[in-house]
Structures are given as C-alpha cells and as structure tokens.
Amino acid sequence: MQNSKASSEEDLDSESKDVTHFDQSLQELRDLRSQLHYAADYCESTFLNAKEKKAVVENTKEYLCRAVVTVVDHLGCVSANLNCLVSETNAFSAAELRINCLKQRLLSCELYANKLSLSRVRWSEIRPRHHSHYLLSSAASKAVGDIEKSNEGLRDSGNLTSTKKVIDEKHIEVDRDQDGNVPLFFYTFGNKPAALAKDEKNSALALPVGDGLSALSKCPNPTFHFQEKRKNGRNRKSAHGSDILALIRRAKRTP
Amino acid sequence: MARAGGITNAVNVGIAVQADWENREFISHISLNVRRLFDFLVQFEATTKSKLASLNEKLDTLERRLELLEVQVGTASANPSLFTS
Numbered sequence: 001m002q003n004s005k006a007s008s009e010e011d012l013d014s015e016s017k018d019v020t021h022f023d024q025s026l027q028e029l030r031d032l033r034s035q036l037h038y039a040a041d042y043c044e045s046t047f048l049n050a051k052e053k054k055a056v057v058e059n060t061k062e063y064l065c066r067a068v069v070t071v072v073d074h075l076g077c078v079s080a081n082l083n084c085l086v087s088e089t090n091a092f093s094a095a096e097l098r099i100n101c102l103k104q105r106l107l108s109c110e111l112y113a114n115k116l117s118l119s120r121v122r123w124s125e126i127r128p129r130h131h132s133h134y135l136l137s138s139a140a141s142k143a144v145g146d147i148e149k150s151n152e153g154l155r156d157s158g159n160l161t162s163t164k165k166v167i168d169e170k171h172i173e174v175d176r177d178q179d180g181n182v183p184l185f186f187y188t189f190g191n192k193p194a195a196l197a198k199d200e201k202n203s204a205l206a207l208p209v210g211d212g213l214s215a216l217s218k219c220p221n222p223t224f225h226f227q228e229k230r231k232n233g234r235n236r237k238s239a240h241g242s243d244i245l246a247l248i249r250r251a252k253r254t255p
Numbered sequence: 256m257a258r259a260g261g262i263t264n265a266v267n268v269g270i271a272v273q274a275d276w277e278n279r280e281f282i283s284h285i286s287l288n289v290r291r292l293f294d295f296l297v298q299f300e301a302t303t304k305s306k307l308a309s310l311n312e313k314l315d316t317l318e319r320r321l322e323l324l325e326v327q328v329g330t331a332s333a334n335p336s337l338f339t340s
Binding site for chain 2: 110
C-alpha cells in the first residue's frame, strides 16, 4: 500500500512537471511571436533610414535565421510536451482497471444475493403445503348431489343391496366414530357386526381405530402373539418340572 | 575612360544581380523552411486531434461505466435485505 501511494505521488509529481514545462514552452512561443513582430518593424525602419543598406540586409538575414531556428525549437518543445501528455494513458488504464474491479465486485455481490434468495426458497421452514382437498360452494355441492342421484337411479337393482350394505356399514362407522372407538374388523369384514353383537366380551380386546392408517399401525403383530404363546409353553414346562421336583422331594422325605 | 566606366558599370550590375539572386535564394530557403514548419504544424494538429479524440472516447466510456456502476451500487444499497441472511 505504501509503495503504491509512493508510486502514485511520483506519477503526480512527474505529471505536474510535464504540465509546467508545456505551459512554459507555450508562453515562450507567445513571447517570441511579439518579439518577431517588433524585430520586423525595427528591420524595416533601419533599412529605410540607413545609408548602407547592404549591412542592414545582412543583419536582418542573420536575425531571421536565428528567429526561425528558435521558433522551430520552441515548436518542437511544445509539440513534444503535448505529445508526451497525450500519449500518457497510464492513468486511463489504471482507471479502467479500477472500474473492472468494481464491476467484478458487483457481479460477485449479485451472485451472492441470488444464492441467498435461492437458499431461502429451497429451505424455507414455513413452506406452504397444498393438499388435494377442495371445498365446494353450496350451489356446486347441490349440483354434484343431483348428478350422484341420477347416477344411482341408473344403476342395476342387484347392486342396490350391496350399496345398502355399504351405506349401513358407513352409518355404523359414523356412529362408532361419534362414540369414540371403532373395532378394526369393521373396516375389513362386512359381516362382523353380527359377531360383535354376539361376543361382546371380545369387543374389549378390539383396538380403537381413528382412521385406517392408525388402525394399521396399532394392529397386533401375529408373530408377537406366537412368541407370547411360546413363552406360556415354557412357563408351563417349568411349572411341570417344579411339580416333578416337589414329588421327588416328597418321595425323599417320606421314607 | 568610357570603356573602363562601362566595364565597371557592368561589373556593378553583375554584382547587384548576383546579390539579388543570393537574396532570392535566401528568401526561397526561408520560405521553404516556413512551409515545412507549417506542414509540421498541420500534421501535428491532425495527430493531436486524433489522439485527443481517442482520449475523449476513452473518457466517455469510463464515464458511462462509472454511471452504470453508480446505478448498480444504488440499487444494491436500496435493497440491503438481499445481503442479510
């Protein structure tokens, strides 16, 4: 940073020196113009008033040569300074580099902002969930009911019994839901309500079912029952063995 | 005497003619150098104009880029919520 500052200060000093040189050369050229005009007037007056005009002409020639040489010299100096100032494009290249750097930074900032917005969209905790659940208005629900009634009228009379069974089962399910719990086989077997009416003791063993998925999750595992049965068998075996041991002890005590 | 005076007159005329020719040659040299100087000035003006035009074009492009960057920075600073996670 210090080196860059020092180099920038040196550049500024050199530029200021060039500018002062250019201004000085331009000012000398302007002064030379007025001097040349004054010298031309002096030569004219001396040539007209002098007796030996040859010497005056020679002096004028010499002065003209020197004046042309000095004018060319000054013009060369001015043009060189101006060319040097115009051809120095280091400042422009530096400014262009800085602008490109700023542009790159802005691009990186835009990329970062886009990345942040994308991550918000992808991993938002409160994401809206759309279910396949639609609510119909009253007029639309009436129209749908009329269509269903007309379809039911077109069905066969043989299907009416099955539909009545299904409707009765649904009524039972609704009543059971209102009470709270529904046996599992209500969802699986159609003729089970009669069995339920007969065996009311087994109704206590029936699982409460809220909906189909919870009933499936809460259904007892048959392998678990099998293991329980095995455990009972082992207990029986152990009880039988204890009885034999007790008989052997009694037999040992009796003699 | 008259012959000698005629010779001297002829010599004087010859010297005057030679001086006149020398003066003419000197003036032609001076005018030629001034013309060269004028040509150099015209050429220098053209090259300087072209260089200044190119510099002006570069400055215009730099100014436009700076304006674009200013607008972009203004829009980015107007929405600071974009950079807050």
